[in-house]
Amino acid sequence: MNLVLNFDWLTNFLAILFVVACLYDARYDEYGTLTLSAAAMSLAVMAIEVFLRPAFEMAL
Template sequence: MSLALNFDWLTNIMAILFVVACLYDTRYDEYGVLTLAAATMSLIVMAMELFLRPAFEMAL
């Protein structure tokens, strides 16, 4: 499986971004906007992985 079809690296980056956003929000951001944005991006990546991976596997 090539890097383009492998979502593991993207999921790991989103997890790291979420942790960094949480740490930043606890210190500086009053409303938690960065945490919500990082969580939304993580959910989008997980949805892409869930729905697009079978299509990629069927195409191969």
């Protein structure tokens, strides 16, 4: 059984959230705060994936 840290579902969810945030901001929000927050969350998840995946793989 292969136990690895899997961020694929979270990355896909954040990509969908980012598209929805862009569409919402284009229609209703002139400052784009929702888009910026979705982008910040995506960057945080990508950083966690890059820095923590090797540690989890070595631990297993």
